[in-house]
Amino acid sequence: MKPRIFVTRPLPAAALNLLASRCEVAVHPADMALKPAQLAEACREVEGLLVVGVRVNEEVLGQAGKLRVVANCGVGYDNIDVDACTRRKIVVTNTPGVLTDATADLAFALLLAVARRVVEADKFVREGRWQRWEFGMMWGAEVHHQTLALYGFGRIGQAMARRGQGCSMRILYHSRRRADESIERQFAAQYVDRETLLRESDFLSLHVPLTPETHHLIGAHELSLMKPTAFLINTARGKVVDEEALVAALKSKTIAGAGLDVFEHEPHLHPELEKLDNVVLLPHVGSATGETRLKMAMLAAENLLAALDGRQPPNVVNPEVYG
DSSP states (O other): OOOEEEESSOOOHHHHHHHHTTSEEEEOSSSSOOOHHHHHHHTTTOSEEEESSOOBOHHHHTTOTTOOEEEESSSOOTTBOHHHHHHTTOEEEOOOSTTHHHHHHHHHHHHHHHHTTHHHHHHHHHTTOOOSOOTTSSOOOOOTTSEEEEEOOSHHHHHHHHHHHHTTOEEEEEOSSOOOHHHHHHTTEEEOOHHHHHHHOSEEEEOOOOOTTTTTOBOHHHHHHSOTTOEEEEOSOGGGBOHHHHHHHHHHTSSSEEEESOOTBTTBOOTTGGGOSSEEEOOSOTTOSHHHHHHHHHHHHHHHHHHHTTOOOTTBSOGGGGO
């Protein structure tokens, strides 16, 4: 008898076909997050759960007595109560690697957009306000030869460094663990302490997971250490930044601007953010290319099938369940 699995959103046909070849598959038809009570009801009899942008908490797990694996279609897994899964011997997997370059592309696009006032200038043209060319019009900030400061130096942080190299930027980074010397040489990246990173950054780009330690990693104090000409780029997780403090810093010109793909209370914005011209706002689309989303879905499906087969998936988050 085929194992039963539930997929929380529509996925590319190739991934669903792969799952259907080995499992009995049910798919939530709407591309929107299920509430915990709805997800719990859908998981009562399933052995596998493939989740996309939905919370898997005690309420869900308490109803899913047969559940053996939760495969997250995404690299971040703060939406899953991993400890609760581990206590129940439920395997949790994610999809690192396949979205690295797409996310770094988006982060660098935000950097360029906010530095060169791309969105503001586009609006200026569309609204018919451009009447003549002026020497003093729409001056932005230079990117080349500036300091790119990376908070977090994993796959995406390193991919961002590579893009910075293409603009002859000075690369600084801070991370929980210092990278190998060979990696530092490869990216011409200098490890510095946290305060130095903040003080010397022209562009501070965040690439850390959301954990209790990184919640509000960037707040009023950290922003006050940055140059008034510096920009903050966040494609990591919204709760890494104290949004109230960021709004205050943007309004007071404590920093020059920000490029944000993630927000503290998604999909709700701080009411002041959308009023500001010195911030570029995107709807959490860091990995949103057709190629990357297909790779994510396929990897999540492969992880799920491996776990159901009794094999340890290559991207297991809690390998201790196999101990």
